[in-house]
Amino acid sequence: MRLTDYTDYSLRVLLYLAIRGEGLSTIQDISDAYGVSKNHLMKVVQQLSELGWVETVRGRNGGLRLAERTRKLTVGEIVRATESDFALVACLPDQNGERRPCVITPQCRLxxxxxxxxxAFLAELDRHTIDEVAGPQGPLAALLGIRTVIPVVPAVPVEPASDNPLPVA
Structure with missing residues (x-):
């Protein structure tokens, strides 16, 4: 089975945004990172936004970010939403439940x-979330040219030294 470029790009956009984290990204950023057509990505991002998986922010400093719930989506859910046909052969039902007739159907084991x-293919994809396949983020971020933001940990206040130290037992 081969996934369409549309599904491939959908997975790549979601993966990029998962790695990017809270910051905003542009379609141009994603296009540059993967070396794929910006026009193709625009169509993909539009559908991902309509599905509520990508949040878009308009304006001069706008961009895209992953909707928080998207991190829990399975790869299978994404593939099912972006692929148009899972009928591997004509006698399997298509998206509309229709199948083409075949003379060997009554005895066909194939x-x-x-x-x-x-x-089985879809079941395996259902075992993995976008958040899971986005890790570890550091190496993937480096390959995509994403600067990772290191979270700032607040410093623990240190009490000043006393002139009268306590006796040590």
Whole structure:
């Protein structure tokens, strides 16, 4: 089974935004990172936004970021939403539930084998979330040219030294 470029780009956009974290990214950033067409990505981002998986911020300092709930989406859920056809052969039902007739259908074992393989493929994709496949973020961020932001940990206040130290037992 081969996924369409549309699905591939959808997964790449979500992966990029998951790695990027809270900061905003532009379609141009993603296009540059992967070396793919900005125009193709615009169509993908529009659908991802309509699905509520990507938040868009308009304006001069606008951009894109991953909706928080998207981190929990499975790769299988994303593939099902972006692929248009899972009928590996004509006798399997398409998105509309239709199948083309075949003379060997009453005795065909191949159809069941292919259907089981498709189901196993999707089941494996359902085992992995976007958040999971985005890790570890450091190495992926470096490959994509994303500067990772190191969270600032507040310093613990230190009490000033006393002139009268306590006796040590």
């Amino acid at each position: 159809r069941n084998v292919l259907e089981a393989a498709r189901n």
